[in-house]
Structures are given as structure tokens and as C-alpha cells.
Amino acid sequence: QIGLGYAGLRDLPPPAEAATLTVRDVDTAFESMGALSGQGSQARRRELVHRLFGAATVDEQRMLGGLVTGELRQGAQAGLLADAIAVAALVPAGTIRRALLLAGDLKLVAVAALLGGAPALAEFALTVGRPIAPMLAQSAADVGTALAATGVPAAVDDKLDGVRIQVHREGETVAVFSRSLDDLTGRMPEVVQQVLRLPVARVVLDGEALAVGPDGRPMPFQDTASRSMRRESGSLRAYFFDALHVDGSDLIDEPGAVRWAALDEVVPEEMRVRRVMVSGEAEAEAAFQASLSAGHEGVVVKAAEAAYDVGRRGSAWVKVKPRHTLDLVVLAVEWGHGRRTGKLSNLHLGARDPRGGGFVMLGKTFKGLTDQMLAWQTEKLLSLAVERGDWVVKVRPELVVEVAFDGVQRSTRYPGGVALRFARVLRYREDKPASEADTIDAVLALL
Structure with a gap:
């Protein structure tokens, strides 16, 4: 920042x-x-x-x-660095991750580990008012795969498309922190008021802030994000799914079932993320479909016996979202850098305009491309080039590519007024002409 x-x-x-x-x-x-x-x-x-x-x-x-x-993809995520510190300091990786959870600062943990070892790391403790690194979830294609990772019984939580928040309350003082541990307190007065009404003196809660429309359904992520930055139409509400501390009792080392029971005692149902306990795939699938019907982006399947952990995306929490796909047309492509130097990498994607003709750009992606695909598309797209610049190569709009994405959001950056969220390439559709690509109307319908 x-x-x-x-x-x-x-x-x-x-x-x-x-x-x-x-x-x-x-x-x-x-x-x-x-x-x-x-x-x-x-x-x-x-x-x-x-x-x-x-x-x-x-x-x-x-x-x-x-x-x-934020475009440097070097793989040095917090979990990998935590493991590296553990090796360098000759302490268990679990000790590093727990200290990181409590300190919320990888640099502080590294210094403590390298200079003081395990005794110095043991001094880190949960302090109400000081944010800690949140637990994260890995991804799975379906609820069956998720349950295979978590085991049963498991909880299936609605996955809200909001802003991750961690709320600390000490008496009448409330602090709201973001996933990256930034202070959001002044931007979320409604959340502060909600937490002040809870029957508890000291508490640390994990949850989501979500903008809700007049009909009670969740609004798009962009509305929540903008609402968390400044006052706009739409009510911002807090929904919690975990309790890390309640009135003097630290809960991060307790199983999920214990933490969730504590959450239920102090947070009313209307302020909790909807949770269904399941013992099999059929129940989990039903919960998944119910979550989608309610307007949420999927579910998070959680192991009932797992402690609250940090660092790597372990198997205790697994998120499942529906996969949307579109057949789009490559309009241009950018030369890669790093290990992709000399290869055409970042694709400019367009949807067909059924009324005006031509194609409407929706965004770019280089994700999902294997080395083999990079080599193939470089040769193919150069054969379609109509303008070759130092950075961007414009091509004839003929090549169709199947793209997976998590959703659609409004955007002023692209001509269609929308953009794809987390787009990644699945495969090329040489069997499909550009005239049969998906239309901008199909994309707008998803919005």
C-alpha cells in the first residue's frame, strides 16, 4: 500500500x-x-x-x-515463505504458521524465528484489537471432491461474494479489518453498530461484509466494494462464520465445531452465514444448489474437527463455485515476458456483437495456458496478424477460445461495460467459426 x-x-x-x-x-x-x-x-x-x-x-x-x-507471478506466497522460514530457523512449520496467524506479519515472525527460535515464537498470542492473518480455502470442482478432502461430518457454508472482514470488540470499542489486515472501521459504521449490539464484552469474529438490496438478495461484489470505500445506496451488513475469541477464551486451536458453537451463542442467526451440517454428498449438493438459488457465488465446505489455520490453502476449508464458460474470439495478444519471452501470451478476448457486427472486448487473460498451448498460439496468431507492435499484436478475429470464469462484473475499462472475473483458457475451438462465438448479450445476461 x-x-x-x-x-x-x-x-x-x-x-x-x-x-x-x-x-x-x-x-x-x-x-x-x-x-x-x-x-x-x-x-x-x-x-x-x-x-x-x-x-x-x-x-x-x-x-x-x-x-x-501485482502482476509478478513468482509463487512466493505466504505459505511457501512460512515453510522456508521454518527450515531456516530449524523449527516446525506448524509453529511458524501459528505465529504468523497471531502476528499477522511475516517479517515479525521471520525475525523472531531466526533470532529467538521456538521460545520467541511461543510469545505470540491473540490480542483483541490486533488483526491476525485469516484462514483460507482451497478450491474444488464439485462438492464431492471437497468432501473427500474435509471428511465428514462437515459444514457447508454459503460463500458470500462480499468483503472479508475480521471484527475485534473490546468493550465499546470495535475495529474492523480487511483480509489484508487494513483498518476498515471508519468505512463500515453499520458493521460497528451491529457488533456493538452483541451480548459480549470481548470478541474476535471472522466473516463477510455484504451489500444487500431492497429485496434482501446480495448485490454484486462491485457494489459491496464501492460501499466499503464510501457511502452509496445499498445496506452493508455483516455476516459471520467463525469465532476466534469470546470473552477471554481463545478459540483458534479448538475444532471448528467448538468455534461454531461459540459463534451461535453470541451472534444471532440473522448475522450468521447460513451453515448446513452434512454427512454425505447428496446433502452437500442440496446445500450448494440452495446457496446458488439465494444469489451467492457457491459454498465453502469445512472440516468440523479442524483448528483455525493460516498460510497454505489446506484441505480443512474447500470452496466450490459453479464454472461458467464462454466461447470468445481472440482480438489481439501481447508478447510475454520472463519465461514467456518470445511467446505470444496475454489474450485480448471479445464477444460477438449480433447487432452492430464485429466483436466487443471483455478483457485479457494469460491464465490456463500450458507451454504447449503457448507455442501453438504464438505460431497460429502470428499467421493471423494484421498489425505487429513491440508489445501488442492485433489479429484477424477468427480464432475461437473456450474460456472459464467465475462471474461477470461491470467495468468502464472495456467497451461492453462488463468484464470477466478470473478468466482462464480451457481450450481452443478450431472447429468453431467466429460467427458462432458467444454474444455480448449472453455475457450481459450473466451480469
Whole structure:
């Protein structure tokens, strides 16, 4: 959170010839950018950006740009780093993950592990008012696969398409934190009031904030996200699915069933995520279909005996969402970088316009592409090229690709006013002409 994004990377200075930057130089530069505020901060941030990127080589500029924009896919997620720290510090990985859960800061945990070992890590404790890293879920294609991972009995929770929140209450003081542990308290006064009405003095709850329409059904994620940033139409409500602390009792090491029982005691049903306990696939499938009918994006299947964990996406929580697919047309493609240098990678996707003719762009994706697909599409798309730039190659709109995605959202970035969420390539449809691709009307219907 340093106030720098795509716009701040325009008109960068030419790259340096020799590599001189150190990790410390980069960390110091980013920290300085993040500390800026008030009048003149934008100009000062620009100076720091130019100084940093001017000292970077071509490859270093590319990596720094990826770090800033969130497009650097190097695989170093929190779970992997936690395991690495455990090996380096000669302590069990579970000890690192528990400390990370309680500290919410990988750097603090790394320092404690490397300098103090297990005794230093044992000093981390849940503190009401200080956010902790949330437990995450892995994905499965269907509820049967999810149950195979969690075992039975299991809980099947509605998966709300809202903003993940962690709420801490100490007496009359309430704090609301995001999934990334940012403070959202001032942006969610309704959530604060809901929690203040609970019959409890000290509590830490895990849940979702969701914008709900007049009909009581959930509104699209964009409405929830914008509502959490500023006041807009639509009521923002809190729905909780876990209790981590209740009136002096830490619950993170307790089985899910114990935590959920504590949740039921202090949080009324209308403030809880709908949960169905199941012992088989038929019951889980029924709960899944009921969740979709209620307007939610799927379910999370949860092991009843699992403790609250962090770091890797383990098998204790497994999310299941319906998979939407569309047959779209490739309009252009971008040259890749890193290990994809020399290959055409990021696809520009379009839906057919049945009225005006042509195609309407919906977004881009490079996900789901295997090395074999990259090689094939590079040769194929170059044969369809009508304009070859240094970065983007425009092609004749002839190649159809089947794309899976999680949903559709409104977007002012693309001509159709919509964009696909988490789009990834499944396969190419050489058997299908572009005239039979899905239409923009079909995409708008999903919205």
C-alpha cells in the first residue's frame, strides 16, 4: 500500500546499463513512497519512482513494475515463505504458521524465528484489537471432491461474494479489518453498530461484509466494494462464520465445531452465514444448489474437527463455485515476458456483437495456458496478424477460445461495460467459426 499503480509507471526513465540496485535499496524506496502524504506528495512520489527505476536495468524495471502492479507471478506466497522460514530457523512449520496467524506479519515472525527460535515464537498470542492473518480455502470442482478432502461430518457454508472482514470488540470499542489486515472501521459504521449490539464484552469474529438490496438478495461484489470505500445506496451488513475469541477464551486451536458453537451463542442467526451440517454428498449438493438459488457465488465446505489455520490453502476449508464458460474470439495478444519471452501470451478476448457486427472486448487473460498451448498460439496468431507492435499484436478475429470464469462484473475499462472475473483458457475451438462465438448479450445476461 504505497500509493503507486499503473498510472505512476508512465513515462519511466530509460533503464540503467549495469545492475547496482540491492534489495535494501528497493525496500527503502518503496517504504519512502508509502510514507508520503499531503500536498506535494504526488510529485515527490514521482521523483522517487524515477530515481528507483532509473537505477534499474531492463530486467529489474520489469520485475519492479510487476511488483507494483501485482502482476509478478513468482509463487512466493505466504505459505511457501512460512515453510522456508521454518527450515531456516530449524523449527516446525506448524509453529511458524501459528505465529504468523497471531502476528499477522511475516517479517515479525521471520525475525523472531531466526533470532529467538521456538521460545520467541511461543510469545505470540491473540490480542483483541490486533488483526491476525485469516484462514483460507482451497478450491474444488464439485462438492464431492471437497468432501473427500474435509471428511465428514462437515459444514457447508454459503460463500458470500462480499468483503472479508475480521471484527475485534473490546468493550465499546470495535475495529474492523480487511483480509489484508487494513483498518476498515471508519468505512463500515453499520458493521460497528451491529457488533456493538452483541451480548459480549470481548470478541474476535471472522466473516463477510455484504451489500444487500431492497429485496434482501446480495448485490454484486462491485457494489459491496464501492460501499466499503464510501457511502452509496445499498445496506452493508455483516455476516459471520467463525469465532476466534469470546470473552477471554481463545478459540483458534479448538475444532471448528467448538468455534461454531461459540459463534451461535453470541451472534444471532440473522448475522450468521447460513451453515448446513452434512454427512454425505447428496446433502452437500442440496446445500450448494440452495446457496446458488439465494444469489451467492457457491459454498465453502469445512472440516468440523479442524483448528483455525493460516498460510497454505489446506484441505480443512474447500470452496466450490459453479464454472461458467464462454466461447470468445481472440482480438489481439501481447508478447510475454520472463519465461514467456518470445511467446505470444496475454489474450485480448471479445464477444460477438449480433447487432452492430464485429466483436466487443471483455478483457485479457494469460491464465490456463500450458507451454504447449503457448507455442501453438504464438505460431497460429502470428499467421493471423494484421498489425505487429513491440508489445501488442492485433489479429484477424477468427480464432475461437473456450474460456472459464467465475462471474461477470461491470467495468468502464472495456467497451461492453462488463468484464470477466478470473478468466482462464480451457481450450481452443478450431472447429468453431467466429460467427458462432458467444454474444455480448449472453455475457450481459450473466451480469
